[in-house]
Amino acid sequence: MAAWCASGSLGAAWTVPAAADDVGATVFSTRCAVCHGPEAAGIPGAFPSLHDQIGEFAKTADGRDYLAMVVTTGLMGNLKIGGVSYLGVMPAQSGLSDAEIAAVLTYLASGRGKNPAAPALTAEDVIAARARHSDRSPQATRALRPPYPDS
Ligand code: HEC
Numbered sequence: 001m002a003a004w005c006a007s008g009s010l011g012a013a014w015t016v017p018a019a020a021d022d023v024g025a026t027v028f029s030t031r032c033a034v035c036h037g038p039e040a041a042g043i044p045g046a047f048p049s050l051h052d053q054i055g056e057f058a059k060t061a062d063g064r065d066y067l068a069m070v071v072t073t074g075l076m077g078n079l080k081i082g083g084v085s086y087l088g089v090m091p092a093q094s095g096l097s098d099a100e101i102a103a104v105l106t107y108l109a110s111g112r113g114k115n116p117a118a119p120a121l122t123a124e125d126v127i128a129a130r131a132r133h134s135d136r137s138p139q140a141t142r143a144l145r146p147p148y149p150d151s
Contacts, residue, residue: 024107027100031093040108046088048081050108053148058109058119062146067105067121068129069141071096077142083150089138098123 029038035047042049057063074092078085096104102121110118130136133144 021113024103027104044084048086054108055118064121064125065129066144068126069133071101073136073141074138075141076138098126101126
């Protein structure tokens with residue numbers, strides 16, 4: 001790395017992606033892993049895995065809205081993921097900042113950091129999603145889930 005980016009504001013900007021990833025990993029392990037499992041593999045029939053579908057949802061505006069609203073309102077309604085049905089309730093995850101919500105969703109969309117080229121969510125995406133969806137209930141959020149094969 002050139003010396004000019006080792007210090008000063010440009011250097012700081014270069015460290016942002018890694019830092020956001022760390023935040024996402026930390027939020028995941030402290031807030032989500034208790035249900036979704038340490039590797040986001042879930043427990044079939046009880047807690048869904050958060051694997052390929054999250055990266056797919058992150059690619060579209062509707063999908064990003066859905067993801068942001070799941071964390072904001074929680075989720076309730078029938079889901080089918082990988083051929084397994086879920087009729088559970090995810091509680092709203094309060095106490096997270098917009099940046100933390102964006103970071104944990106980016107972490108999941110990237111396959112827990114394994115695919116850094118995956119689309120990232122920003123705090124602005126989370127704020128905009130909330131502004132677009134005033135009907136904030138776990139059931140209303142279920143209705144936002146984009147079509148996904150096998151679901
Ligand atoms: C108390 C348990 C619990 C916690 C904690 C929890 N979830 Fe969930 N989550 C669930 C359940 C249960 C579902 C499925 C709800 C249903 O069947 O409608 C779900 C569904 C989801 C979905 C929808 C997946 C899909 O394919 O549509 C996403 C995304 C998600 N959770 C992300 C998170 C994130 C991110 C966190 C941490 C910030 C988190 N969850 C914390 C229980 C939990």
